[in-house]
Amino acid sequence: MTTAAEALRALETTLRALPLHAxxxxxxxxxxxxxxxxxPRVRLVDYAAARLVSITxxxxxxxxxxxxxxxxxxxxxxxxxxxxxVHLPLLCRGDCLGVLSGTPGEPxxxxxxxxxxxxxxxxxxxxxxxxxxTDELARARRDRRMTVAxxxxxxxxxxxxxxxxxxxxxxxxxxAYGVRGDNFDWSVDPGSLTLTLTNGMGEGLEAALLTTIxxxxxxxxxxxxxxxxxxxxxxDQAVWGQFGGExxxxxxxxxxxLRTGALAVVDCGSPQLWRVREGACTRVEVEQQVPLxxxxxxxxRVQADSLRPGDRLLAISDGVxxxxxxxxxxxxxxxxxxxxxTRGLPPAQAVRAVLSELAVLRDNRELDDxxxxxxxxxxxxxx
Numbered sequence: 015m016t017t018a019a020e021a022l023r024a025l026e027t028t029l030r031a032l033p034l035h036a037x038x039x040x041x042x043x044x045x046x047x048x049x050x051x052x053x054p055r056v057r058l059v060d061y062a063a064a065r066l067v068s069i070t071x072x073x074x075x076x077x078x079x080x081x082x083x084x085x086x087x088x089x090x091x092x093x094x095x096x097x098x099x100v101h102l103p104l105l106c107r108g109d110c111l112g113v114l115s116g117t118p119g120e121p122x123x124x125x126x127x128x129x130x131x132x133x134x135x136x137x138x139x140x141x142x143x144x145x146x147x148t149d150e151l152a153r154a155r156r157d158r159r160m161t162v163a164x165x166x167x168x169x170x171x172x173x174x175x176x177x178x179x180x181x182x183x184x185x186x187x188x189x190a191y192g193v194r195g196d197n198f199d200w201s202v203d204p205g206s207l208t209l210t211l212t213n214g215m216g217e218g219l220e221a222a223l224l225t226t227i228x229x230x231x232x233x234x235x236x237x238x239x240x241x242x243x244x245x246x247x248x249x250d251q252a253v254w255g256q257f258g259g260e261x262x263x264x265x266x267x268x269x270x271x272l273r274t275g276a277l278a279v280v281d282c283g284s285p286q287l288w289r290v291r292e293g294a295c296t297r298v299e300v301e302q303q304v305p306l307x308x309x310x311x312x313x314x315r316v317q318a319d320s321l322r323p324g325d326r327l328l329a330i331s332d333g334v335x336x337x338x339x340x341x342x343x344x345x346x347x348x349x350x351x352x353x354x355x356t357r358g359l360p361p362a363q364a365v366r367a368v369l370s371e372l373a374v375l376r377d378n379r380e381l382d383d384x385x386x387x388x389x390x391x392x393x394x395x396x397x
Contacts, residue, residue, distance in 0.1 A: 018129045021048050022136060029140040034148040038069040041137070049133050051116030056104070056137065058112035058155050059087060061168065061190040063366060066113055069154045083113040088363055092127050100127070102134035106142045108177025108184075110362065156191070163222035164193045170229055172200050175362055179396040180272045181207060184361035185388035188333075188369055189381055195221025195263075196331045196384035199229055201236060206269050208236060210245075211285040211329050211386060213264040215305075220261070227252050228263040228306050242267040242280045246306060246314040250282075253307025262305040266329060273395050275321040280314050282306050285386075286335050288349065290326040290357050295350040298327075323394030326364070328353055333383035334368065339375050348375055361389035 025048040032040055045054035057066035059078065066083050068074035078084040086093040086101035090110055093101045100122055104111040114134045118126065145151045160168070167187060176183040183200060187193045195214030200207065210232055214224030231252040235245035246267055253263055264283025270276070279287065279298070283305035287298040300317045321327070328349075335345035352371045356364040365387045372385060 018132075022129075022132055024048055025133065026136050026140075029136065032140075032144075034144055035150075037140075037144045037148060038150050038154070042070065045114070045116070045133070045137070049116070049130070050118065051100075051130075052119055054114065054116040056112065056114055056141075057083060058104075058141075058151060059110065060155050060157065061160075062188070063174075063186060063190075063362075065157070067154055067157075069151060072154070083115050086113050088366075090360060090362070092131060094122055094127075098122075100130060102130055104134055104138035104141065105177075106135075106138040106173075108182060109142075109173040109175040111138050111141055158191055160191045161194075161218070163195075163218050164189075164191055166219075166222040166226060167193045167195075167197050170197050170199070170226060176200060176202065178202055178207075178272075180393055181270070182361050182391045182393070183207075183209070183388065184365050185386065186365045186369060188385040193384050194218055195225050196333060196386040197225050197229060198329070198386055198388050199233070200388075201233075202272075205272055207272060208242065208267070208269050209329065209388065209390065210242075210268075211266045211331060211388065212306075213284055213331055213384070213386075215261050215263065224253060224257075224261055224263050224307075227256060228265065232267070241316070242269055242278060243314045243316050246280050246282055247312065250306045250308075250312045250314070251310075254310050257307060259308060259310070262307040264305045264332075268329075270321060270390075270392070275323070275392060275395065277319040277321050278316045279319060280316055282314065284332040284336075286330055286332075286345070288328040288330065288353060290328070290353050291322065291324070293354060293357075295353040297345075321392040323392060325392045326353070326357060326361075327390040327392070328364075328368070329386075329388040329390070330368070331384060331386040333381060333385035334372060334387055337372055337376060337382065337385070339377070342375070344372055344375055348372070361391050364389045 082095045083101045090103045101115045185198045200209045214221040228249040231249040232245040235248040266285035267280040269278045281300045281302045337344045348371045356367045368387045
């Protein structure tokens with residue numbers, strides 16, 4: 015008799031051997047064969063994080079906000095519905111790609127749920143690898159054509175979530191199909207986490223190109239072993255070299271020492287950093303320095319702060335904190351309240367809550383500017 019571990023290994027081997035051009039179509043039958051799930055369905059989250067869409071049937075769509083599969087996505091845990099169906103988040107190192115749904119055909123206990131969770135993890139890993147080589151999965155996730163600028167921005171992203179023992183991260187871009195110059199980036203390396211927010215000046219492709227230059231330069235510095243002051247300086251030089259001060263990029267760079275919680279920040283313009291600590295939400299006040307590319311050969315100063323276990327950081331672009339209903343700015347009215355009341359939610363849900371409250375403040379009018387929200391929960395150093 016085949017054990018669950020043997021079945022999982024066989025599934026992983028078969029997934030690795032699947033040709034990319036047949037990946038989406040053959041995934042469901044493979045899951046039925048190797049897991050015993052009836053009617054297995056893989057739905058990916060769309061770019062706006064509003065819907066879960068089948069990778070094979072564009073008509074098979076469920077909302078993330080009100081459906082049972084949506085609950086598995088939002089809460090990032092297995093959910094069993096009243097009909098005996100099971101819905102499992104497709105998690106890849108904290109980035110939830112979608113949901114695997116199916117009918118086990120028998121009452122599901124804790125042991126069986128744990129087995130199916132391992133199956134979902136294997137599928138998530140396979141999806142992450144497959145999307146590098148095929149556009150079929152990207153097509154499934156969108157319901158309309160993106161602008162070229164938005165395509166560039168999404169390609170720059172490191173993902174929409176990341177989880178490690180010391181922290182949990184989540185971020186989102188809006189408007190998802192028309193974002194211009196705003197972006198975020200992160201990398202976790204031995205002993206440190208680096209996080210950046212960038213906002214290229216202007217509209218459309220011009221803004222996207224500025225942001226691309228800045229992020230690429232900062233990655234180049236980071237991958238060469240330099241810190242955030244050097245990364246800001248290199249990005250500054252790269253943007254200045256192309257535009258001579260006529261165009262610039264606002265930015266926020268920070269690192270967290272994973273061994274101590276020490277926080278280092280370089281503020282190069284408009285993005286803001288807010289902290290939720292012990293029920294209070296306050297802005298992290300740091301000196302604002304000139305945007306990247308404004309002046310030739312700028313030297314950027316690193317400012318120090320620290321995190322305590324249980325702290326939450328919210329990094330937001332001006333399209334969030336400066337947005338208003340005509341009289342009230344979001345950061346003055348809704349942001350502190352939303353940050354406090356959502357502290358018990360995972361970072362991905364907190365990000366969506368901030369953007370939902372922003373939409374309410376604006377009476378669901380189209381955004382005047384890009385909006386970026388990144389949420390970091392600091393759990394503390396791990397032994």
